[in-house]
Amino acid sequence: MPIWTNVSKLSVVLESGEQNCDVYANGQNMIGVTIDITPVDEHGKSIEVDPKDLVANLWLVDYVDGTKLNWRGSTGWGYTDVANDFVAVPGRSGERPGTSTADQGAQQVKFYVYCQPGANPKSIGVRVVTDAGNTVTSSQDGSFHSKVALTPRAAVTYMLGDITWNYSRATTQFGDDTTDVTTDAWNYYLSLNVPGNYFVTFRVHGHYSDDGYDGLVAYSIPSGRDDFYGAYIWYQEPHDSAYYSEDDGGSLGQIVDFPEGNLWSDWARIYDREYPGRYLCCTWVHATTGGDGWVIPNGPLTAWSAWFTSRIVAWDRYGNKGTFWLKGSDITSALKLYDHVP
Known part of the structure; x- marks a missing residue:
């Protein structure tokens, strides 16, 4: 049975297909982020990984320093895999953004990013750990360099x-x-x-x-x-x-x-x-x-x-x-x- 050892593609894009947008810093406004990943075995051949395993082995990280965003956190920048009612993108028209299309052989994982009041702008990449224990990142110092950039807006009352x-x-x-x-x-x-x-x-x-x-x-x-x-x-x-x-x-x-x-x-x-x-x-x-x-x-x-x-x-x-x-x-x-x- 082939073992997931590496990836041949690792990219991150907003659910709308763009690379940057605003987000209200109120802890509620969620921006959809889609990760495209192509897992490969020890021979470099693409394989399919159970979606649950993908989610369990992927993390959104700060693109510059590689630190993880807070999983379902209540401070700073956080992310989750469950959308709420507030996924509209500030400054964009329409109800809900579209979904990017994965290349042939790639799998997709979707997360939703949000931030609390006082958060600073953030460039976001992704880290993955394969079944073989290898760590691959899309970051400033990583093997891949795809990122999304989110700019906080002040919350409105x-x-x-x-x-x-x-x-x-x-x-x-x-x-x-x-x-x-x-x-x-x-x-x-x-x-x-x-x-x-x-x-x-x-x-x-x-x-x-x-x-x-x-x-x-x-x-x-x-x-x-x-x-x-x-x-x-x-x-x-x-x-x-x-x-x-x-x-x-x-x-x-x-x-x-x-x-x-x-x-x-x-x-x-x-x-x-x-x-x-x-x-x-x-x-x-x-x-x-x-x-x-x-x-x-x-x-x-x-x-x-x-x-x-x-x-x-x-x-x-x-x-x-x-x-x-x-x-x-x-x-x-x-x-x-x-x-x-x-």
């Missing part, structure tokens, strides 16, 4: 001035088509207002998660008990499928759920704009009922009013983020966002 926070009337399943309850709802949309960029991932902290009340962040039933004011954050991802109903042909969120006493609940049409993954949808509700008014307790609704101060974190294509507060204490008037101040 988004504030209210960088986002769009607007609203429009929402359609509910029952709406005014009832003699018992009148429901008015408005959808609020959080999106990034930066040309050529958009949010791709959202995380929300502070909301109810009970069945029938999932996403509820605030409610108030003022004296008189006829009016219900509620705010919902539709936090589940992916947005285009987490709330999708095949029966209705759209995305629906359950609102105004009073199964005890009032025997009532409604559904609002949500994520009803193009590219739903690029924005976070929230719904503000005002529902009025007659008779003895709204009945509590119902699920987690055990008082006439309650709210969270919900923290929303949104990341763009490059892993830059903004953090915002939605204060449920504003529930009877509107939904308001505030900048997060650490």
Whole structure:
């Protein structure tokens, strides 16, 4: 059986096929790097090596001094073999870069490089150790001289001035088509207002998660008990499928759920704009009922009013983020966002 003793080709290129690019120094923005390698046996004949063995015996290194980058590290320059949601290349158009094509006989290994704040520009090569124990490098002093060069950009923190926070009337399943309850709802949309960029991932902290009340962040039933004011954050991802109903042909969120006493609940049409993954949808509700008014307790609704101060974190294509507060204490008037101040 032939033994892997050397390589006849060892090169490194960005996933886009280029040799240099920028990267945001936020520990999240990942740049795809492809290694082309042709393993050979003791006779110089190309052989195929198990892909797992290749990954286990390849390292990205500093092209100049040969030191290894940090494997899945959290300091300086790091790399991994698993991509995240933030693989867009700064200054490049399009969604995701293309993949380089390996020469005949060559095998490919793909890594993703990232860096932390304060990192300096880096030229990156590759080191490989064969089954025979021979070390081959593509570096300044190595047998090969292929490299990629990455230049850090300062991380960006988004504030209210960088986002769009607007609203429009929402359609509910029952709406005014009832003699018992009148429901008015408005959808609020959080999106990034930066040309050529958009949010791709959202995380929300502070909301109810009970069945029938999932996403509820605030409610108030003022004296008189006829009016219900509620705010919902539709936090589940992916947005285009987490709330999708095949029966209705759209995305629906359950609102105004009073199964005890009032025997009532409604559904609002949500994520009803193009590219739903690029924005976070929230719904503000005002529902009025007659008779003895709204009945509590119902699920987690055990008082006439309650709210969270919900923290929303949104990341763009490059892993830059903004953090915002939605204060449920504003529930009877509107939904308001505030900048997060650490």
